[in-house]
Amino acid sequence: MTHPCLVTLDSRSAPRTLFSGDRLVDVDLPTGTRVLYSKPPLEALKDVDAAIRYAISHPYNSEPLYAKLRPGMKVTIAIDDISLPLPQMKRPDVRERVLTVVLDLLADHAVDDVEIIIATSVHRRMKDWEVRHVVGDKIFNAYWPKRLYNHDAENAANMAYIGTTEMGEEVELNRRAVESDLVIYVNLNLVPMDGGHKSVAVGLCGYRSLRAHHNPKVMRDCHSYMDPSSSALATSVERMGRLTNQKLNVFTIETTINNRMFDRPLEFLARNEDDLTTTEKNSLRVLKFTLDKLPQPARQAIFQRVPSPFGVTGVFAGETEAVHAHTLKRAYEQYLVPVVGQADILITGIPYISPYNVNSFLNPLLVQVMASGYLFNLYKGVPMVKKGGTMIILHPCTDQFDNEHHAPYIEFVHRLLPETRDAMELHRRYEAKFAANPAYIEMYRAGNAYHPTHPFFMWYWGEAGRQHLGRTIVVGADNEYIPKLLGWETARTMDEALRMAKTTAPPRPEILALHTPPIMMAETSLEKPRASFGPESAFG
Amino acid sequence: MAASYFDVDGTLVTTNLVHPTVFYLLNQPTPLHSLAKLGRAVLRAPWMALAEVQDRRLFNELLFSSFEGVSEDRLLSLAEEAFEKVMKPNIFPGAKDLVQISLDKGHDVVIVSGALDFLMKLLADHLGATGIIANHLEIKDHFATGKLLRPVVAGPEKARLVREHARSKGHDLDECFGYSDSYSDVPMLSVVGHPAAVNPDRKLSLLANAYHWPILRLAA
Numbered sequence: 001m002t003h004p005c006l007v008t009l010d011s012r013s014a015p016r017t018l019f020s021g022d023r024l025v026d027v028d029l030p031t032g033t034r035v036l037y038s039k040p041p042l043e044a045l046k047d048v049d050a051a052i053r054y055a056i057s058h059p060y061n062s063e064p065l066y067a068k069l070r071p072g073m074k075v076t077i078a079i080d081d082i083s084l085p086l087p088q089m090k091r092p093d094v095r096e097r098v099l100t101v102v103l104d105l106l107a108d109h110a111v112d113d114v115e116i117i118i119a120t121s122v123h124r125r126m127k128d129w130e131v132r133h134v135v136g137d138k139i140f141n142a143y144w145p146k147r148l149y150n151h152d153a154e155n156a157a158n159m160a161y162i163g164t165t166e167m168g169e170e171v172e173l174n175r176r177a178v179e180s181d182l183v184i185y186v187n188l189n190l191v192p193m194d195g196g197h198k199s200v201a202v203g204l205c206g207y208r209s210l211r212a213h214h215n216p217k218v219m220r221d222c223h224s225y226m227d228p229s230s231s232a233l234a235t236s237v238e239r240m241g242r243l244t245n246q247k248l249n250v251f252t253i254e255t256t257i258n259n260r261m262f263d264r265p266l267e268f269l270a271r272n273e274d275d276l277t278t279t280e281k282n283s284l285r286v287l288k289f290t291l292d293k294l295p296q297p298a299r300q301a302i303f304q305r306v307p308s309p310f311g312v313t314g315v316f317a318g319e320t321e322a323v324h325a326h327t328l329k330r331a332y333e334q335y336l337v338p339v340v341g342q343a344d345i346l347i348t349g350i351p352y353i354s355p356y357n358v359n360s361f362l363n364p365l366l367v368q369v370m371a372s373g374y375l376f377n378l379y380k381g382v383p384m385v386k387k388g389g390t391m392i393i394l395h396p397c398t399d400q401f402d403n404e405h406h407a408p409y410i411e412f413v414h415r416l417l418p419e420t421r422d423a424m425e426l427h428r429r430y431e432a433k434f435a436a437n438p439a440y441i442e443m444y445r446a447g448n449a450y451h452p453t454h455p456f457f458m459w460y461w462g463e464a465g466r467q468h469l470g471r472t473i474v475v476g477a478d479n480e481y482i483p484k485l486l487g488w489e490t491a492r493t494m495d496e497a498l499r500m501a502k503t504t505a506p507p508r509p510e511i512l513a514l515h516t517p518p519i520m521m522a523e524t525s526l527e528k529p530r531a532s533f534g535p536e537s538a539f540g
Numbered sequence: 541m542a543a544s545y546f547d548v549d550g551t552l553v554t555t556n557l558v559h560p561t562v563f564y565l566l567n568q569p570t571p572l573h574s575l576a577k578l579g580r581a582v583l584r585a586p587w588m589a590l591a592e593v594q595d596r597r598l599f600n601e602l603l604f605s606s607f608e609g610v611s612e613d614r615l616l617s618l619a620e621e622a623f624e625k626v627m628k629p630n631i632f633p634g635a636k637d638l639v640q641i642s643l644d645k646g647h648d649v650v651i652v653s654g655a656l657d658f659l660m661k662l663l664a665d666h667l668g669a670t671g672i673i674a675n676h677l678e679i680k681d682h683f684a685t686g687k688l689l690r691p692v693v694a695g696p697e698k699a700r701l702v703r704e705h706a707r708s709k710g711h712d713l714d715e716c717f718g719y720s721d722s723y724s725d726v727p728m729l730s731v732v733g734h735p736a737a738v739n740p741d742r743k744l745s746l747l748a749n750a751y752h753w754p755i756l757r758l759a760a
Contacts, residue, residue: 154641403749410752438544438641439717439736439754445641446634447757 005037005337005520007272014273016513017284018349020394020476021362022299024269024288025349027394027475027494033347033511034339038270038520041258042334044311048094051315052101056253059318060326065102065251068182071110076180077102078119078151078204079134082126083355085190085257087303088133089310094255096136098186098315102253103139115176116148119185119203122210122451123356124405124444125150130359133307153206154445161208162247165239169212174204178248185320187254191519192331192380193225193234195254196324197241205240207435207453212236214453216423219463225377226521228328245320252320256330257310259518270518296361303352304359335520336380341527343512344505345498346385348375350395351517356450356458360402364482365409367395369458371472372465375514381524384512388470390501392494397477397486404448408440412455417485423463431456470504473497542715544642545673545702545728548653548663550721551738552635552758553627557603557655563622564615565606581606596694596724600654600675601687608686612679616658623662631666632739634758639667642717648709652702652728654694673701699727719756723747 002008009016015026016035029035045051056065069075079095082088099116106114116135118126132140135148151174152158160178162171177183177200185203189195202210212218213236221232228234244250262269266287268280276284291299314330316323354366354374362370371393376383385391401410416430431453434440440452472488475497483490491497502509514520549556565581568574584602591599607615642649650671651664660674676689691697706713714733718725723743729735737748738756748755 156644401752403752403755407752407754414752436645437717437734438638438645438647439719439734439756441641442634442638442756442758443754446637449754 002340003337005039006339007035007037007274009033009035016273016515017269017288018347018394018513018515019351019517020349021396021398022296022303022352023291023396024284025394025476026288027347029347029494029513030498030511033513034343035272035513035515036337036339036520036522037272037515038259038518039334039337041260041311042313042330044258044313045315048097048312048315049101051312052098052253055315055317056102056105059251060316060322062251062318062322065184065317066105066109068249068251069106069109069111072113073111073181074113074179075106075111075182075184076174076177077114077116077184077186078174078177078200079116079186080188080194080199080203081118081120081123082130082134082358083123084188084194085308085310086353086355087261087358088307089257090307091133092136093134094188094257094312095134095186096139097312098253098255099135099139102184102186114147116143117174117176117204118148118150119199120151120153121203121205122153122207122444122454122457124448124450127448151204152445153451154441159206159208163243165243167236167239169236169240170208171201171240171243172206172208173200173244173248177204181249183248183250185250185252187252187327189254189256189327189331191226191335192228192328192521193231195327196228196234197238197244197320198234199252199320200248200250201237201241201244207451209240210453210457211431212240214457214460216427216460216463219423219460220467222377222464224379224383225373225464227380241320250320251317252323253315253317254323254327255312255316256314256327256334258313259334259520260310261308261518263306263309270515300352300361332380332521336523337520339384339512339522339524341510342382342386342524343384343389344386344509345390345392345501345511346376347392347494347511347513348394348516349514350375350393356454357402357405360405361400363401363406363409363413364397364399364486365406365413365455365458367397368486369461371395372462372469373458375516376465376469378514378516378520379522379524381522382526383468384522384524385469387468390471390473390505391465391469392473392475392491392497392501394475394494395477397474397479397482399479399482405450406455407443407449408434408437408452409450409455409458412459413485421485421487423460423466426456426459471501473500541646541648541711542717543648543650543706543709543711544639544717544719545650545652545705545732546639546669547698547720547722547725547728547738548651548655548660550741551719552632552639552651552663552667554630554632554759555627557600559630560622560626560655560659561603561606563626564610564618567618567621568610569614577606596654597692597697600692600694604656604675604677604688605686607677607684610684612682612684615677615684619658619662623659623666627659627663628666632758634756636667638719638756638758639669643668643670647717648711650702650705652693652698654692671705673698673705695724696727698725699731702728703731720744729753
């Protein structure tokens with residue numbers, strides 16, 4: 001029996017409504033198509049503050065936080081940045097709740113030398129109002145900007161080398177954290193690739209450390225970013241994290257949230273279209289009509305500026321690996337839907353948001369990272385689509401970039417991709433030059449731009465998907481040259497895309513469609529081989 | 541090795557060519573001399589305003605004609621004070637960082653300005669820049685004639701001088717960087733492989749957005 005979140009379409013099924021950027025599109029999918037929906041949100045904790053206090057007093061594989069404190073010690077608290085969660089959660093953000101409890105505890109133990117660092121790594125700096133949303137007014141007013149600030153990976157004086165792993169990975173981290181008596185990491189875990197050793201060893205590092213694993217070779221060896229046990233990236237980060245924890249006194253606090261991304265009036269967007277009430281169907285029609293009529297900035301504002309009512313489902317504290325095992329378990333509980341058999345054709349809409357375009361436009365390179373990177377990797381076990389299969393995506397692929405946030409992306413897409421799409425060649429010929437570009441570095445340090453190497457990482461992020469997929473076809477692109485630059489084909493309609501995909505698929509292809517957001521993950525297993533009725537098996 | 545070419549006024553400092561010039565005019569040997577110099581400058585102001593819009597080179601020539609009759613000694617002895625009082629407090633907070641990043645990446649850092657060489661030398665020393673392309677006053681018998689030596693550094697001429705500088709130092713222009721705040725420097729920005737608009741005026745901002753040039757705000 002299949003899971004209720006895996007729906008097989010029949011001839012009476014309604015069209016599916018999928019995201020195409022910040023618009024909604026109805027698509028008729030063939031009978032027999034399996035559509036993967038997200039699980040209902042896990043029940044949220046009733047008393048989050050109590051859960052936080054309990055977690056830090058009863059940690060895993062560590063003494064309680066209060067026992068680690070002594071008057072006059074130097075403490076650094078690092079927190080996840082704006083890339084989590086997506087979109088932002090309603091206030092109070094769970095990081096504010098954890099910080100409030102932790103800061104009170106530190107004050108009670110006469111620990112005054114406390115700084116809070118936003119662990120941006122090479123992401124863009126958060127703006128003051130974005131930080132205020134995450135940490136709350138009280139903490140913001142007390143700490144910003146002297147004792148609450150963004151990590152700066154390009155300030156050489158601000159970074160400290162702590163060692164090299166047995167595999168030659170150099171670990172260089174934020175000096176304040178390295179020189180602290182205690183580092184407390186406050187994480188918000190959205191998907192299974194977040195958290196764990198990635199928090200400190202990536203969040204507080206710079207390009208020198210990142211290049212050890214954010215490169216095409218390592219990315220090609222990742223068989224799901226969402227399954228640390230089969231991700232070369234996670235393995236490398238783990239090695240660096242273990243070295244970090246040998247040198248630094250790290251206390252990890254991880255939190256998990258459910259997948260309640262849409263608030264009540266839009267909750268139906270997560271549901272099976274066949275189960276919608278008449279009112280919900282009408283609401284969906286009105287929403288689609290409105291989105292079609294609104295200008296893009298207004299659509300962006302509707303989806304990005306309205307925070308989501310995520311509920312906190314778990315708080316775990318203590319030693320990094322012990323904590324993360326519990327976090328992963330809870331995350332999988334929310335996301336995993338068993339799927340038997342790989343598809344020949346995988347269909348997905350590309351929504352309006354990724355970890356890297358909060359409060360800005362999802363540019364073509366990020367569309368690529370969403371398709372070949374994140375959505376392709378939403379599996380545990382074997383990939384959702386067979387090797388050499390086709391991925392059909394819906395997105396306009398508009399040639400638009402946010403000059404403030406994504407300045408180096410523009411040069412990457414328009415100057416480098418026309419030269420080559422080969423990740424190894426891009427890595428070899430251009431990455432170091434971008435890494436040394438003073439204008440982009442200044443925009444990262446003093447402005448709100450991503451680091452000049454970030455577009456490379458975004459391209460590498462799609463590398464495992466590119467290596468696995470035979471073709472990617474875009475439905476609804478408003479131009480042909482961007483898909484072509486990304487190595488994709490275009491189709492005007494889903495029917496046309498399916499006809500194209502079938503030319504390279506076996507007869508009666510298996511089709512799987514992802515109904516996301518909200519987030520889900522396929523726990524994919526290979527189909528059991530059919531019993532043979534030949535003489536050997538029958539009598540042999 | 542690559543080079544980074546920096547415009548100065550509005551790019552690295554908030555002041556412009558007029559500020560240090562006024563400082564010099566106010567610091568003549570006697571108040572009467574200062575008054576006379578200022579008076580002449582005020583009379584020329586409408587022409588300078590017109591020239592500013594029409595032709596940057598002409599503006600520079602009109603402005604620096606105010607130095608006519610100033611002794612070489614006075615020019616040099618007042619330079620340090622002019623730099624300390626007029627320019628140094630007005631350097632953008634991020635300017636030194638940007639120059640330092642460029643130096644750290646091994647760039648030859650060159651200041652390209654219509655201002656006078658003896659002031660730019662002090663700015664270059666302060667920021668750690670490795671070269672200057674600036675205007676030179678003509679000096680005869682130890683007194684400024686009020687004329688500028690050719691070539692006058694302004695507008696499109698900056699582009700030619702940058703090209704010439706890069707060639708003489710063996711820099712590949714495709715690998716070089718250019719920074720300016722002003723639309724009048726588009727020729728200079730266009731000859732380098734990596735142009736960037738810094739605190740741009742409206743016209744340059746529009747152009748930088750259209751061509752996806754990085755836009756930096758050093759004032760922040």
